[in-house]
Amino acid sequence: MRTLIATSAVALLLAAASPLLAQTSMTGGTGGSAAAGGTSASTLGTGGTSTSTSGQTGSSIAAGGSAASANGKAQSGTSMNKGNGPVLNSNARAQAHEGGTFSRSHTRTKVKAGEEVGSTTKTMSHVPGSKPTMSTTSTNVR
Secondary structure, three states, rough: OOHHHHHHHHHHHHHHHHOOOOOOOEEEEEEEEEEEOOEEEEEEEEEEEOOOOOOOEEEEEEEEEEEEEOOOOOOOOEEEEEEOOOOOEEEEEEEEEEEEEEEEEEEEEEEEOOOEEEEEEEHHHHOOOOEEEEEEEEEEEO
């Protein structure tokens, strides 16, 4: 009986001394739109990372954009790549112009597995003869 109590006490002490790993998750993202005259441009980026109780990580990233112009030109594009180490990057751009009037939006998103999710969106629109309208939105989750 004495051996059973001593063994149980040691097991209880070891369980109390070793920290339990908790599952952690982070998500974040930004998006924005700009419009002027007959033009508009929008982009967005989002990402997430999760670490399991056993220490394994998983990450995801997504981005997109669109642009429109009534009588001018519009273009948008998105690129994604795996950076150095456990990093995912995305870059979304959209712009439209009609003569001197234009709208543009640009979003960059970065996910560092198990550590950080960051995203920044910058937008700008302009009509000739007036001051440009600009905006920046950022988020960083650690």
